[in-house]
Amino acid sequence: MGTQVTEHGTSNLRVVMFPWLAYGHISPFLYVAKKLADRGFLIYLCSTPINLKSTIKKIPEKYADSIHLIELHLPELPELPPHYHTTNGLPPHLNHTLQKALKMSRPNLSKILKNLKPDLMIYDVLQQWAERVANEQSIPAVRLLTFGAAVFSYFCNLVKNLGVEFPFPGIYLRKIEQVKLGEMLEKSAKDQDPDDEERLVDEYEQIALICTSRTIEAKYIDFLLELSNLKVVPVGPPVQDLITNDADDMELIDWLGSKDENSTVFVSFGSEYFLSKEDMEEVALGLELSNVNFVWVARFPKGEEQNLEDALPKGFLERIGERGRVLDKFAPQLRILNHTSTGRFISHCGWNSVMESIHFGVPIVAMPMHLDQPMNARLIVELGVAVEIVRDDDGKIHREEIAKTLKDVITERIGENLRAKMREISKNLNSTSGEEMDAAAHELIQFCKISTN
Structure with missing residues (x-):
């Protein structure tokens, strides 16, 4: 296992990445996958065939040996044919069914991990249950947050400091937005399984990668560190490669x-x-x-x-x-x-x-x-x-x-x-993103070392 991160990378960590089935989540996962591959990591990006079909077009040839796409098959449900194994074009009333089907694919994910024997899993914060699947096989797991620190700290404060006002007045919700949020949280709570619960009160420190930068969200990242045992590690802005020849x-x-x-x-x-x-x-x-x-x-x-x-x-x-x-x-x-x-x-x-x-x-x-x-x-x-x-x-x-x-x-x-x-x-932002990703890669290497000792 590499212990040093340079511009060209020396790590040979094998990493399974497991995003939620939405383009807005797969895209930042792919960004992180490319940046880790640039630093010598071997990446296995795991999603449904319908999502991988569009993802493959966004992976340049130079990553042919370092980023591999792994198909995860969901159980067949009458109301959820394979072309609905993505949020793209999914009728809104089937959203919860898709979440349920993904969770039902747990044995398939477990088999994938057994076959690949990765050093690490990076999973979507919306799929808390995936961490347990990895831990059952003694595979360390870290979450990736595909949204910003201001938003995440706002919600953490809401959950952990009941009735305590968010300390940054620039971030707020208007009345109609509060009503919509309340309705959404109520519906989400009804649909939630114990496996989904966000473990913000872990007894031990965990790493959470986050798609942002201290350049724009330093005070919110620091507040998150105060609120939880999470070690929040920014990976920079999740911007894909510019394709100019279409x-x-x-x-x-x-x-x-x-x-x-x-x-x-x-x-x-x-x-x-x-x-x-x-x-x-x-x-x-x-x-x-x-x-x-x-x-x-x-x-x-x-x-x-x-x-x-x-x-x-x-x-x-x-x-x-x-x-x-x-x-x-x-x-x-x-x-x-x-x-x-x-x-x-x-x-x-x-x-x-x-x-x-x-x-x-x-x-x-x-x-x-x-x-x-x-x-x-x-x-x-x-x-x-x-x-x-x-x-x-x-x-x-x-x-x-x-x-x-x-x-x-x-x-x-x-x-x-x-x-x-x-x-x-x-x-x-553009001048610091490389440094932040170097630091994140180093954190992941150290985390794997500690977890396997």
């Missing part, structure tokens, strides 16, 4: 190239969140009123696809003409964010999107929807790299608010300030 994207990239520097707004709400008809109308009319250039990814749930002209306000596409592009399919998010014409990003503030925007230095116009997104939005506003489109007391967004915010951040002084701050943070 011919399918050329028409869009050429269109972006015809626009002035920083003049275009990228609008996307993630791969698994879909706007209501009402929200879609307000976003469309807000973009129209703002008079800014834009690329908008307007997706629909699988099985509910619509013609864009029918889904958008009547005559919208004709009126915006060459000022905008509306896509109802996958868009090359990293290429768009990396383009000199892209000046702002209207985002739902999923953690991966936030990290990608910071990485490429694009200020954010935050339009959070649910889960961790509102708190991610407050964090980046606190950092000075975002403004938020504020919803009304009923949780609705309004076209006038969207248009005004966009005009402010594209043409007014506030936009210049955001861009300057984002450039500074982006530079700091």
